[in-house]
Amino acid sequence: MRQRLLITLRDTDGALQRLLGTAERRGFRICAVHAELVESAQSQVAITVESARDVALLARQLLRLHEVCDVCVA
Amino acid sequence: MDNAGTPGAAVRSGAQWLVSALEAEGVDTIFGYPGGAIMPVYDALVDSRLRHILVRHEQGAALAADGYARASGRIGVCMATSGPGATNLLTGIANAFMDSVPMLAITGQVSSALMGTDAFQEVDIFGMSLPVVKHSFIVRCAADVAATVHEACAIACSGRPGPVLIDLPKDVQLARAAAAPWRSREASAVHAAGAVNLDAAISLMSRSARPLLYVGGGVGIARAETALRDFVAATAVPVVCTLKGLGALDPDQPEFMGMLGMHGSPAANHAVQSCDLLIVLGARFDDRATGKLETFAPGARVLHIDADAAEIGKLRGADVALGGPLEHMLQLLAQHSPVATEDWRAHCASLRSLYANRYDAPGDDVYAPALLRDLSRAAGPGSIVACDVGQHQMWVAQHWRINACSRHLTSGGLGTMGYGLPAALGAQLACPEAHVICVSGDGSIMMNLQELATARRYGIPVKIVLLDNGCLGMVRQWQELFFEQRYSEVDLSDNPDFVALAAAFGIEAFAIERRADVSAAIDRLLAAKGPILCHVRIDPRANVWPLVPPGKSNGEMMDSAA
Ligand SMILES: Cc1ncc(C[n+]2csc(CCOP(=O)(O)OP(=O)(O)O)c2C)c(N)n1
Numbered sequence: 001m002r003q004r005l006l007i008t009l010r011d012t013d014g015a016l017q018r019l020l021g022t023a024e025r026r027g028f029r030i031c032a033v034h035a036e037l038v039e040s041a042q043s044q045v046a047i048t049v050e051s052a053r054d055v056a057l058l059a060r061q062l063l064r065l066h067e068v069c070d071v072c073v074a
Numbered sequence: 075m076d077n078a079g080t081p082g083a084a085v086r087s088g089a090q091w092l093v094s095a096l097e098a099e100g101v102d103t104i105f106g107y108p109g110g111a112i113m114p115v116y117d118a119l120v121d122s123r124l125r126h127i128l129v130r131h132e133q134g135a136a137l138a139a140d141g142y143a144r145a146s147g148r149i150g151v152c153m154a155t156s157g158p159g160a161t162n163l164l165t166g167i168a169n170a171f172m173d174s175v176p177m178l179a180i181t182g183q184v185s186s187a188l189m190g191t192d193a194f195q196e197v198d199i200f201g202m203s204l205p206v207v208k209h210s211f212i213v214r215c216a217a218d219v220a221a222t223v224h225e226a227c228a229i230a231c232s233g234r235p236g237p238v239l240i241d242l243p244k245d246v247q248l249a250r251a252a253a254a255p256w257r258s259r260e261a262s263a264v265h266a267a268g269a270v271n272l273d274a275a276i277s278l279m280s281r282s283a284r285p286l287l288y289v290g291g292g293v294g295i296a297r298a299e300t301a302l303r304d305f306v307a308a309t310a311v312p313v314v315c316t317l318k319g320l321g322a323l324d325p326d327q328p329e330f331m332g333m334l335g336m337h338g339s340p341a342a343n344h345a346v347q348s349c350d351l352l353i354v355l356g357a358r359f360d361d362r363a364t365g366k367l368e369t370f371a372p373g374a375r376v377l378h379i380d381a382d383a384a385e386i387g388k389l390r391g392a393d394v395a396l397g398g399p400l401e402h403m404l405q406l407l408a409q410h411s412p413v414a415t416e417d418w419r420a421h422c423a424s425l426r427s428l429y430a431n432r433y434d435a436p437g438d439d440v441y442a443p444a445l446l447r448d449l450s451r452a453a454g455p456g457s458i459v460a461c462d463v464g465q466h467q468m469w470v471a472q473h474w475r476i477n478a479c480s481r482h483l484t485s486g487g488l489g490t491m492g493y494g495l496p497a498a499l500g501a502q503l504a505c506p507e508a509h510v511i512c513v514s515g516d517g518s519i520m521m522n523l524q525e526l527a528t529a530r531r532y533g534i535p536v537k538i539v540l541l542d543n544g545c546l547g548m549v550r551q552w553q554e555l556f557f558e559q560r561y562s563e564v565d566l567s568d569n570p571d572f573v574a575l576a577a578a579f580g581i582e583a584f585a586i587e588r589r590a591d592v593s594a595a596i597d598r599l600l601a602a603k604g605p606i607l608c609h610v611r612i613d614p615r616a617n618v619w620p621l622v623p624p625g626k627s628n629g630e631m632m633d634s635a636a
Contacts (some may be wrong), residue, residue: 009295013212018204060384066209066229 002031002048003055003074009035009043010067017064019045021072026061042069088216089114089247091482092180093122095223101151101178103127103142103503105135109155111195112182114247124225127503127532132159134496136179137522138167141497143175144483145458146504147297148232153180157195160241163201165490168206172487173318174295176235178226179207185245186214200241208236216249221256234382235295266380274394276410277376282351282375284418285311287336290363291318291486292356292498293400294479296381301404302355303327309406311353312422314342317471318486319356321479329419331426335363335469336622341425343628346371348421354378360487369627379403431473438589442466442541442612443473445592449511449539450474452596457509458483458501459621462494462518465547466541468618470513481508492521498536499528509537509600516542516569526579529605538607540572541591543614551617555632556624576607585609 008014016035023030028049033043049055059071086094092115096104103125108116129135132154139150150170154163160181170177184193200212209229211222219242226238256617279285293302300324306313306329311325314334323330332339334346343365346352352374357363364370367389378385378392379400386395396403433444446469450459460483461470467484476482483501485493496511519540529536550564576583582602586595586609595608620631 014204014210014457017201021204054387057384057388060386064234064382064384 001052003005003052004046004048005055005059006060006072006074007047007062007068008070009045011037011041011043012067015067016041016045019068020059020060021048023047023049023058025049026058028055028058041067046074054068083252085250086244086250087114087118087248087250087526088213088219089118091216091219092223092242092247093118093124094450095220096124096151097122099149099224099227104153105129105138105142106153107132107135107155107159107584109159109182109195111156111184111543112153112180112242115180115182115242116245119561125528127499129496130527131166131522132162133492134522134525134528136177137162137169137493137496138500138503138525138528139179140166140170140173140178140493141460141483141485141500142177142504143170143177143500144497145480145501147480148504149178149227149335150500151177152180152182155195156184156199157197157342157542160199161197163177164199165241165488167203168369169210169485169490169493170237171206173291173485174235175237176230177237177378178223178230179237181239181241182247183241185308186243187245189243200239201499203239204238207239209368210239210241212241213243213246215531216246216251219246219633220253224256224400224479231454234292244390245512245526250499256391267400268497272393274407275396275407278351278375278394278405279353279411283415284349285351285353285414285607286341286345286349286374287311287313287353287355287451288314288316288346288357288547289313289319289355290357291324292380292382293319294307295321296356296400298356298400298404299323299478301401301408304409305404305408308413309411310414310419311411312345312414312419313344316357316360316486317484318479320471321476321482324477325475328423331422333471335628336365337472337618338363338622338628339429339472340620340631341422341429343622343631344425345422346374347627347629351508352376354380354392355404358385362603364389365622366626366627369629394501415517416567437613438452438570440589440610440612442469442610444589445539445610446470446473447514448592449596449599452600453509453511456507457481458510460484460494460496460498460501460512462508462512462514463491464518464546465543465551465618466547468513468548491518495522495529495536495538498538499525499534500535502536503532506518510535511599512536513537514540515547515565516540516572517546519572526576526581526605530580535602535604535606537602538605539599540607540609541612542569542572542609543612543616544569545614547614548615549616550614554617555621570608572607581607583603583609585611587611
């Protein structure tokens with residue numbers, strides 16, 4: 001099942017790499033990504049993922065990342 | 075901790091800021107190995123009060139920092155140069171990540187202008203380590219070095235701990251600047267158990283006739299052992315532990331059923347299979363603990379308590395979840411939880427006595443389980459055991475009297491052969507008064523044997539018990555049981571003479587082969603003032619029992635090949 005996540009990210013070294021890598025390693029196929037620097041130090045990222053696993057679990061795993069400020073399942 | 079508003083702050087090089095920030099963090103020991111891209115930091119160390127331990131391989135540095143951290147509860151720090159120095163640290167960083175150990179790994183990097191040009195000894199250690207760090211930084215200017223160190227230490231130690239990497243380009247180490255203001259962030263918010271969930275948890279417990287605590291490494295990490303012991307004293311709920319949970323409860327406590335899982339005690343596994351409520355405390359349903367997940371604790375409802383919300387529901391859904399600090403949760407629950415029923419306690423007690431370990435193996439060759447039991451008794455409750463990976467690691471888990479999580483150093487998540495010796499060195503430096511015993515195998519010891527030179531150089535009095543079965547025992551056991559005895563690349567019968575080898579490093583060493591020699595060997599080990607190695611020849615055919623075959627349910631334990 002495909003699901004969309006909206007993530008607010010502090011724009012630090014490797015932030016996007018870490019985010020996408022976590023999603024993939026946790027068993028979520030990344031179907032779409034849109035990332036935009038919205039303030040000098042923050043990015044807004046939308047990803048669409050596909051997996052048999054529960055997306056709420058991925059949201060909690062992403063929230064553990066130090067640069068992730070907020071995750072919401074759209 | 076902060077320096078915001080400090081007027082007229084000093085100007086120092088990035089390397090000096092690194093060293094002074096580590097000192098300000100209370101770090102006293104660093105394990106490392108120098109090289110081109112980290113030379114300014116090594117230069118700054120000359121004027122520092124930090125104790126630097128020069129290991130003989132960077133993997134040894136990371137694993138020693140891990141042992142130091144686990145034994146002391148303080149952050150372990152390791153350091154290496156760029157390129158091969160950094161990649162050599164990686165296994166140790168991954169080891170700390172898998173077992174949630176607070177660690178700071180500092181790597182030199184080529185100068186900023188050369189980054190991305192395939193310069194000499196340039197690797198993207200930041201990128202390579204992303205999946206195995208809690209967080210990582212590349213420091214771009216000298217003014218940010220101190221702030222980064224403080225933030226890194228805070229991240230490594232807070233919440234669920236883990237390794238943090240700081241990659242420090244050489245020009246940043248050399249550049250001079252005043253430190254940018256920094257202020258440590260708020261510690262991650264403590265989640266109080268929601269009243270609703272707490273009520274639900276208590277109601278689940280009151281409706282249970284056969285509750286069981288499944289305790290993982292999270293209890294030791296949270297230093298919640300006392301709260302757990304109080305909870306068990308109040309409720310008499312029986313307890314099973316994971317490999318990393320061992321020590322959370324005193325092994326003599328009547329409620330302690332032993333380790334669950336692949337090489338767990340039958341008493342623990344049977345209790346899990348027949349409980350009706352599993353109270354999961356700082357554990358994560360690891361496959362080594364659960365066996366076939368679908369048949370694990372089949373009749374149980376699950377109350378999952380964990381500081382890391384991302385662990386809840388990852389592999390098995392929870393009927394009730396409590397996210398937050400374990401100590402607080404246990405204290406809240408202990409006030410309201412009912413005492414476990416007499417019938418269930420009696421059932422668990424009978425399982426425990428029915429499956430008590432036996433040490434009456436026939437023969438007069440050394441029986442490793444008995445040796446380990448006797449050595450742990452003689453070494454006493456304050457001793458620390460660090461083990462390698464393989465059969466001997468499981469024998470330690472089964473037979474060592476582990477009474478605190480921080481005194482059992484084992485590579486649980488990554489299963490890193492070569493962990494034992496450097497971890498023991500780190501632990502001994504953290505706890506100079508304790509007996510620190512490294513239990514290793516003839517395969518594992520060779521993975522970081524060079525650290526005997528470190529033991530010798532600093533006179534670190536670790537006691538090494540080398541259980542030599544002339545093979546890669548755990549792999550041999552699996553080939554015997556699950557690959558039709560088709561032995562493939564497990565023979566180590568051409569091992570070097572370990573006593574002579576240790577002697578070449580300047581380490582006192584002796585060998586035993588007979589059961590009758592064990593007691594004198596233990597006395598000699600414990601009396602030694604410096605590092606010492608006891609080479610113990612054991613039966614190459616010895617297996618670890620019991621065993622849950624891969625893919626099977628924990629209820630289907632094998633007791634021997636017969
Ligand atoms: C670095 C590393 N390589 C390979 C393995 C796979 N492995 C697990 S146990 C084992 C055998 C260990 O042999 P030894 O240290 O002699 O211990 P024994 O099982 O004989 O007690 C191997 C090869 C591992 N865990 N770590």
